[in-house]
């Protein structure tokens with residue numbers, strides 16, 4: 001009897017001491033195809049002696065932001081920021097009442113805004129955010145993100161990041177990956193909060209940019225934001241942005257729209273084991289359901305070609321056990 | 334007697350056991366003002382509780398490359414690479430015999446080349462290196478750097494990096510700094526070898542750039558180098574390049590010419606403890622002596638303003654105990 005008890009105790013001790021090592025690093029991912037594809041890929045590139053082994057410095061993973069790491073409906077979060085800024089400035093710009101995309105912005109005409117696309121968004125960005133220093137803009141972005149609330153979920157936008165993606169970022173970093181954001185959104189809008197929210201520091205954020213100029217104002221050096229587009233980090237711009245900022249082809253690329261098509265295409269065409277993933281928003285209850293017809297985050301060509309390209313479709317409904325972190329009572333349920 | 338011997342033994346043991354902790358991390362730096370300024374600065378920003386303490390993620394150090402990390406005389410190394418490429422291509426371009434800066438390049442007219450400046454260099458770069466993929470260009474740069482020799486020292490250029498700077502890079506990294514190159518030279522020329530030579534990975538190299546285009550050629554995605562300047566990372570472009578790539582103001586900036594003036598100015602204008610350093614090439618015996626009148630790496634305004642700005646002038650003659658790594662017999666001596 002004592003011997004059996006001792007054995008049991010030993011077995012329990014072993015089980016508990018092993019537990020941390022085998023704990024699931026992706027608890028918010030259902031036991032479904034996407035999770036399997038991710039862990040198979042990470043095992044392949046991190047197992048020494050494996051033919052697909054990749055040394056740590058070359059382990060680069062890139063993530064789209066809007067609709068991949070956080071909510072992009074009913075509109076891009078950056079656009080909500082822009083709209084708030086425009087409303088504050090409108091009285092000084094009577095011409096905006098008739099001129100697109102300003103008119104659409106002030107009237108909240110989301111269809112017209114969606115049609116204006118990323119370039120329209122950049123115009124609104126310039127109208128509202130050029131002519132100030134980089135430090136001033138970072139302050140505005142940080143202040144807004146700290147106070148604004150999502151209209152449906154009534155939570156700060158930084159709480160409407162996807163819990164499974166936070167786990168995936170951490171899982172990749174624990175396996176020696178450097179994680180990057182590669183977004184069509186403005187680089188300066190993201191950098192003030194990505195380190196705190198995603199664990200991604202400013203130097204690992206790639207995004208669209210306006211021109212910058214270095215000036216000395218009253219003896220004080222500043223960087224002034226200019227009303228001119230320098231680079232749009234969307235579609236074919238994404239592989240270019242990756243080459244400019246990182247200079248290596250990623251091993252893993254994760255997006256959610258046709259704006260990520262070329263980023264996935266370039267990533268997965270590299271030699272060895274690569275992983276391309278597309279989040280499919282098919283869960284209108286917990287989040288939103290949209291794809292081929294959406295004004296924001298349209299996913300059409302990617303859905304058609306994913307099987308042929310070997311890209312993993314991540315179904316929010318099937319693959320995610322939970323959506324948001326520390327989910328309290330959610331609106332719409 | 335035994336007691337005295339035992340005490341002596343204990344003292345010796347302690348001294349040896351402490352030795353690794355107090356080993357000089359900068360053995361190639363003479364006990365002179367520059368070394369003192371560097372270690373004082375690092376102590377200030379890394380000592381917890383110090384009023385100048387800076388958390389690890391914000392410890393950014395930026396280094397010019399040509400003339401700061403490696404030799405830039407008798408001409409920029411990248412220019413030697415360009416000249417070799419031009420000579421190979423000249424028979425297909427008879428118009429280059431009369432057209433600047435191509436004529437100067439083919440004739441080895443260094444004065445005319447110096448006058449053409451960084452923009453002239455960029456023109457030559459485009460003529461010789463656009464119209465191919467990024468991968469092809471990386472291969473050409475890597476092949477050349479592996480075989481070319483410096484005309485005076487008769488060693489590979491990658492051995493003509495400065496030993497004190499290699500030690501400084503390592504010392505800063507050991508103290509939690511992320512080290513970056515911020516160079517007027519071409520980003521794609523540096524990235525193939527900076528990781529091996531300096532321990533600086535491609536994603537921490539900022540430099541001048543030509544336009545890039547993403548294309549799918551025969552079903553294979555590639556990034557093609559375009560014959561158009563995208564960004565010149567020199568003078569006022571350096572703080573802009575830092576903001577684009579890093580998004581934080583550095584704590585330390587190290588340069589050697591007036592092309593680094595704004596980088597040092599912006600860096601040292603930040604709050605808290607900052608360090609700006611300028612390498613003064615005043616050692617014609619071991620390396621080269623040049624400053625205000627040089628075609629490459631002209632240092633004029635920086636020398637005038639260093640004292641007022643609080644920048645540390647690093648005299649190669651006074652501050653460096655050795656210049657190159659594993660110095661064998663050197664030409665010119």
Ligand SMILES: [Ca+2]
Pocket residue numbers: 064065066067068255256257259297
């Ligand atoms: Ca997206």
Ligand SMILES: [Ca+2]
Pocket residue numbers: 397398399400401588589590592630
């Ligand atoms: Ca230089």
